[in-house]
Amino acid sequence: MSKILIVEDESDISELIALHLTREGHDYLCIANGLQALPAAVEHQPDLIVLDLMLPGLDGMQIFRRLRSDTRTTNIPVIILTAKAQVTDKIAGLEMGADDYLTKPFSPRELYLRISAILRRVKKVTHVSEIHRGRFKLDRKNMKLFLDGSPLDLTTTEFKLLTTLMENDATVHTRADLLREVWGYNSDVATRTLDTHIKRLREKLGLAGNHIVTIRGTGFQFQTELPEAIAA
Numbered sequence: 001m002s003k004i005l006i007v008e009d010e011s012d013i014s015e016l017i018a019l020h021l022t023r024e025g026h027d028y029l030c031i032a033n034g035l036q037a038l039p040a041a042v043e044h045q046p047d048l049i050v051l052d053l054m055l056p057g058l059d060g061m062q063i064f065r066r067l068r069s070d071t072r073t074t075n076i077p078v079i080i081l082t083a084k085a086q087v088t089d090k091i092a093g094l095e096m097g098a099d100d101y102l103t104k105p106f107s108p109r110e111l112y113l114r115i116s117a118i119l120r121r122v123k124k125v126t127h128v129s130e131i132h133r134g135r136f137k138l139d140r141k142n143m144k145l146f147l148d149g150s151p152l153d154l155t156t157t158e159f160k161l162l163t164t165l166m167e168n169d170a171t172v173h174t175r176a177d178l179l180r181e182v183w184g185y186n187s188d189v190a191t192r193t194l195d196t197h198i199k200r201l202r203e204k205l206g207l208a209g210n211h212i213v214t215i216r217g218t219g220f221q222f223q224t225e226l227p228e229a230i231a232a
Helices: 011-023 034-044 060-069 087-096 108-127 156-167 175-183 193-211
Strands: 003-007 027-031 048-051 078-082 100-103 130-133 136-139 144-147 150-152 212-215 219-222
Touching (some): 011 027, 027 034, 060 078, 087 193, 156 219, 175 193, 175 219
Antiparallel strands (some): 144 150
């Protein structure tokens, strides 16, 4: 059983989500005011949060930023559920580090399947404790990255992206593969989300960002050992 925090001010929608979660054996907690979201997440430590954007008290984007900046909630997966259906809104939410983005009206079954996919990925991360690749160590249980023994701060999405690349190093990952594995997309949609996250990840890694190699016309690859010219 997983516990899901539903932050939604429309009672008919939160009740519909709760009904489907209950049918599948999950527990839930409903919050209707944005100001209550962070305290509830800190107190109850849900396995996942379904977050509306247009809320009384505090809007969803502000809530999301506070969740990610608080060490007690930074690793909790978040699905944004909103009536904001513009592509720019969706890209903005995903680039901030949301795990998924679903627009209203929506299919409760689709939402549940997306919740299940994220929960499976999170549980998979906790089963294998560490990945070592040259200068890199990923502590998957605590979602921490160490470079040459020093910790680096990554967002949840950045961590998932690097994990996907590192656990299958020497494999060339296509754009479609990464969008599916990290964001749950079923096809290579027209989005700059992947490129934006790769860029930010490389910036955080500094010179070690060279280990994430662009394979022209295909995608990306994590290379543990680099040719001297690239490594320099």
